[in-house]
Amino acid sequence: MGLEPSGEVYLPDSVSTAVKVLVLGPFAVGKSTFVGTLSEIPPLHTEETMTRTGAVADDPHGITEKTTTTVALDFGRRTLSDRVVLYMFGTPGQRRFLSLWEDLAHGSLGALVLADVARIEESFDVMSVLEDRGLPYAVAINDFSSVEMPPREELREAFDLLPGVPLVSCDARDRQSTAQAMISLVEYLLTPSPGQSQESA
């Protein structure tokens, strides 16, 4: 059990806890890929081809193979253990969609903020909205760019993370790696009094 998906699309009868989390992050950071990799059911994607009109607003940072972008929602489900099922809601990263994801945030226990180490500051929008809402989050750096990873403490400082907020790196295309990132978030969320007196080991 544990990290492996249950292999069934039907939930076992023992399932009793649904954990809803958001998968957020700036444009083109790999949210849809992350949800698609981790989901045990066919993920729901609402992708649209990017238009020339959007070229000014949405800069894919030289990621030339990116031709579509999520306009409403990514959704996936993953059974983490016999008793915990994870429902992942990924929403568009661009600021103009903020009103949508605030609605989807309803009832969620926390969020995984995907980040790109080459453009850390682009995660700040999302992080500040989460903090305003009092929604706990973990930061996962999607390690797909060729940029070298700075030392951990430098990164925590760059993200201005409170002590205890998990910071992990992952590969959004790798099932094991995405599961690990999500587990670090869920452990953080399900630990009593998250954010308080919890030191990062």
Place this chain on the structure above:
Amino acid sequence: MNTNTVRRPELRWMLDDVLLPEVRSAVVLARDGLVITATGDIDESDADRFAACLASLRGASAASAEFCSDSSGGEPTWNQTLIELNTGYVFLIAAGSHAYMGVSTTKKVDMGPATQRFHAVVQKLGAELGTLPRSGDSDRS
């Protein structure tokens, strides 16, 4: 610990009332996008996906209210969303203040009686659900 209850299967009999001819399936979802109960020709995983999709749709619908203000000065409120496809319709209707009902039908559905029935069902569901937010479902609005 803040946890959510996944389903309330005991409400399914209430939802079964929407299964008129040409109705494919129906899902009742909480405001957070998780399934409360489902019926018709849909399995559990697809019910989860349909509910997530409907939650997003409801978010977009409510957000579009901003562009539909009239001179009365009151805040526009969302009541329902209807999608027409070449293969049928999707209805999304409020069921109380904490839940929504989505129904998928074929193109041949008899719109008049169907919408009447759907609204009768959400009234009943709303009475059952409206005062009972799911445990751990903090109301932020």
